[in-house]
Amino acid sequence: MDPKTVEQSHRPELDISRIAPDSGQVRLLRRISNAREPGFVVVIQRSVLQAVHAHGESDTSVEICGVLVGNVYHDRISPYLLIEAHIPGDKATSQQTQVTFTAETWDSIQKEMEQKYPDKKIVGWYHTHPGFGVFLSGMDLFIQDNFFNLPWQVAWVYDPIARIDGVFVWHEGKSEKQDFLIEEDLGEWGYDFRAKLPDDQRPTTVETRRDKRMRSFRWITGVVLAFMICFLGVWFLLRYLSEIGFRVRLPIE
Ligand SMILES: [Zn+2]
The missing domain is CATH 1.20.5 (Single alpha-helices involved in coiled-coils or other helix-helix interfaces)
Structure with missing residues (x-):
């Protein structure tokens, strides 16, 4: 099967509008980068975004991939996906090939999930398009369709040469690009650590x-x-x- 001819399955139930407003735990969403639209929104923590970028920029001669880890939460406005960690996956074998997840990669990702993130979920995947922009190829759609086919699971594409990102969410069984928000990191105790730091150590x-x-x-x-x-x-x-x-x-x- 030629992955370029893959069509997405168009299952209308795969849609972010189907995510229940009270999904997941209640969590306040503060310190976000942009104005927030009503409805389901994808939020990534600043440190995770930086780590994903660093991984993607570590080799711009081939595609690089990994999975995104986090949870669905909700507040009084809407449910939202929070990307709280990432697990690096593989590189493509050559410039001509696209990234995929091998069985061994999945095994090690599952192990890391159990050990490090028992209370979190795989909420999507990321991969790079070095120098050729943000979109989902036929192979990417195939991966999204078969491995990340829950309404809140996303595909993140990063072009480490142009330095542009895009996140794709489910709309009536199709993956469509949607704006995302960045949440500034809180301290390890879950509150604003700046208040506790001496002046010269504050960010x-x-x-x-x-x-x-x-x-x-x-x-x-x-x-x-x-x-x-x-x-x-x-x-x-x-x-x-x-x-x-x-x-x-x-x-x-
Ligand atoms: Zn791709």
Whole structure:
């Protein structure tokens, strides 16, 4: 069978709109990158996105793949998929071939899931298209259809040369690209760790960058004012001294 001719199965039940609003646990979704549309949304944690990018950029001569790990949660707006980890898979054997998941790769992925992520699920897969853009090929659709065919399972494509991402979700049995959100990482205790760190160890945020700019602005203004006051002080002193009879030649007059 030529994978290029593969058509997706068009099972209408494969649709993100079928995901129940109260799926998974309640979890607040905060610190996200963009405005949120109503309805099921895909969210990836910043550190996971960076790790997937690093894996994809480790070899841009061939396609690289792996699986995405996480859970479905919901809040008062909608259910959402949170990608919380990744497990690296294989590289394609050559530039001419596409990535696939071999039986051995699946075995090792399953083992890692049991050991490291017993409370999480395989929520999709990722692979790279070095230099040829974000889309799903016939082989990619075949993989999505056969291995990631639950309504909330996604396909993530990353072009490590153009540095563009795309995530594909199920719409009436077809994989369609949808915008995703990035969640900034929380600390290991699950709350905002910045509040606990001393000033010099806090990650830079928009606010502290602005503070830094304000600090340097105040500092420069202070130095300029101090210099002017000193200069005027010396000038008036010299003027006074010359007036009361000291023979001082003023540098400016
Ligand atoms: Zn592909």
